[in-house]
Amino acid sequence: MALIVQKFGGSSVADAEKIRRCAQRAYDARRSGNDVVVVVSAMGRTTDRLIELAQDIAPNPPKREMDQLLATGEQVTIALTAMALHALGQESVSLTGAQCGFRTDGTHTRARIVAVEEDRIRRHLRAGRVVVVAGFQGVAEDGSTTTLGRGGSDTTAVALAAALKADACEIFTDVDGVYTADPRVVPDARKLPRISHEEMLELASLGAKVMASRSILLGMKHQVPIHVRHSLLPDAGTMIVQETPDMEQDLVTGVALKPSLGRVTLTDLPNAAGIQARIFDAIAAANVLVDDIIQTQVGPERLDISFTVDHAELGDVKPVADRIVAELGRGSVKVDVGLCKVSAVGVGMRSHSGIASTMFHALASAEDGPIRIENITTSEIRISCIIPKEDGERALRAVHAAFGLGERPHAGSEAVGEVKRAGTPAAT
């Protein structure tokens, strides 16, 4: 008998009919002889509606009370889901974050998990019940309700799976798995039967919206296998698993595009110790999320530093940059718009050379003309190029093709356990 955590997101529980379907999935898993813990989000747009309600009351409400308010969204869904299971003849019990002992620190609206008192859930499982847990929420030491921030229900599911040492953590969502690239942009993108936590983490931070980075990181830390599946389709989806040596046979697992970036460049800054900290402290204080940072040391006394941000953040970041330069008493600010970032990700990069070169060649020889590379950034398992925004989608297709990631004829299904990955012998 296995223990399975199943998580259903907001769009999967948006109405009574959809909740009944999720309950059916949990019921089927239980009837197959598994212990089942279900984690649910708030229904559809509930969280947004509650935020609007709070805005009607006060422009800047206390975060503790925001958490008290928002936690009701998931509490509604757990009760309804438990009712739907009961209607199927399956004994079930709903638990809020506090009731299941999901303990966090007191950082309201983005609390960190301290401990999960998993014995409370185990007691119900032993009694044969399906346990339905409210995602996104926990309880602080003083008994206050906390929330984990956006994407928090994924985090709840992975944390519970880790605490319960679950055999699988299934994330049911409105996509059917993780692809080698966004299928809307790259028509021959292929669904990956398997991907490592680390690769998934890079893809998530590059704009793949399947799961939030934080929950993947938690899964990586606690070695929780995460199974991304479509909530309405029977497909096997994608397993996010611990890296295994055979994964390195593939150079690149997937490619991703961040479609709309701007770049801020501070030039001719004094090259003093601590200057970077000073700059990015000011930017963080303005709540701007920086994408990549690129520093070029021009001379012993002079420094240029660039960073990219989402296009939408440019308006906020420009005045901050201007103020920094004014305070330093030297330098100037330049803003470039109309950029994007194409990236290739794969644990195979650790052990293979020539990948960067394959990527640059792909961009240089793209259909309809060469693509200009403005900046290059890399991590151990990722290589990214900043390029003109208008070239983004054809760059993605070119890189996807260059690493041989496209759909190919292959024997058998892509069921997990009989994994086939995209080897790229042509690029080695």
Added chain:
Amino acid sequence: MALIVQKFGGSSVADAEKIRRCAQRAYDARRSGNDVVVVVSAMGRTTDRLIELAQDIAPNPPKREMDQLLATGEQVTIALTAMALHALGQESVSLTGAQCGFRTDGTHTRARIVAVEEDRIRRHLRAGRVVVVAGFQGVAEDGSTTTLGRGGSDTTAVALAAALKADACEIFTDVDGVYTADPRVVPDARKLPRISHEEMLELASLGAKVMASRSILLGMKHQVPIHVRHSLLPDAGTMIVQETPDMEQDLVTGVALKPSLGRVTLTDLPNAAGIQARIFDAIAAANVLVDDIIQTQVGPERLDISFTVDHAELGDVKPVADRIVAELGRGSVKVDVGLCKVSAVGVGMRSHSGIASTMFHALASAEDGPIRIENITTSEIRISCIIPKEDGERALRAVHAAFGLGERPHAGSEAVGEVKRAGTPAAT
């Protein structure tokens, strides 16, 4: 410094604007130097909407999950109310039933209070905060959310006032106090500045909708003065207080009308021991609420028994009555429709005679002709007559006038502390 519990019902917190007004009232009380605990209901029709949502999922949901679901309504309101207080510059904290230690038994949907851990609330009060508590809900020993049933927020307020030994429990509602009769029927009905718990209890069970019986009973038991006030008007309202000897100077405090009753009569039953229990067990099992029971013993071997029910319940009760008679093998069932009940209530009845007679005279000499009395029932402080439905409103006016309850010129205000009550010397 006094400690005040203020309760705002669903219509008083129906939208953001109204919540801000309630917060303002609590803020004013706090600024006047009082410790303030606020109890709120779910916003407007929220509870009904949640019940509909549950019905969409399952026709007969488990009661534990109904409680988990319904409790979210009050949780939304406490968070918003605390936000509104915060926006006024008043430190405030919202607490669910579980968070404030409102412990109940495990009887879901109509839980009974076991204890209130009032030290949790006191700690926040000492820190200068207004404490906003979710009405209607508690927590069972196993940590499950419970609810107290309809009217539960009043019960929460009175129970907290009792536990905290509050100086006052203010019930803010959409009426401005308790009247000698329903002002829509009796134009010269007078607002009572003061009424005893026991009188209020009788009036509540006679159809006065100001407060639920259960909360008044709790106030009586713990000697909590309850102050019924309009949530939007500054009026003093009505104080529901412990009975004092001077209250007995008045014969009758108020009159009430139950407008639409039916009567079921079982005649010629065998006069056996336990027959009444057998009849009313069967009726209770059919979830029919019986109003009054009238038994006439006809002969040593033969029994007639009548009871009144709300007109709406007649359809449910008739088949039950038929089945009882069939099972007893003797007797017949007669149903009368088109009845109503007019009642007079007052603690003065304990020590004064002649009140029944005044009432019968009033009905016999009513304007537009005498009113036929079908049945009479009494309690220690109440006398009720079952009469034809079409005579109900003029009977109410006649009895109200006979006991001299109408609005009269009087010196000074009706402010609490300077109480004037309706003496009826003419009727003694």
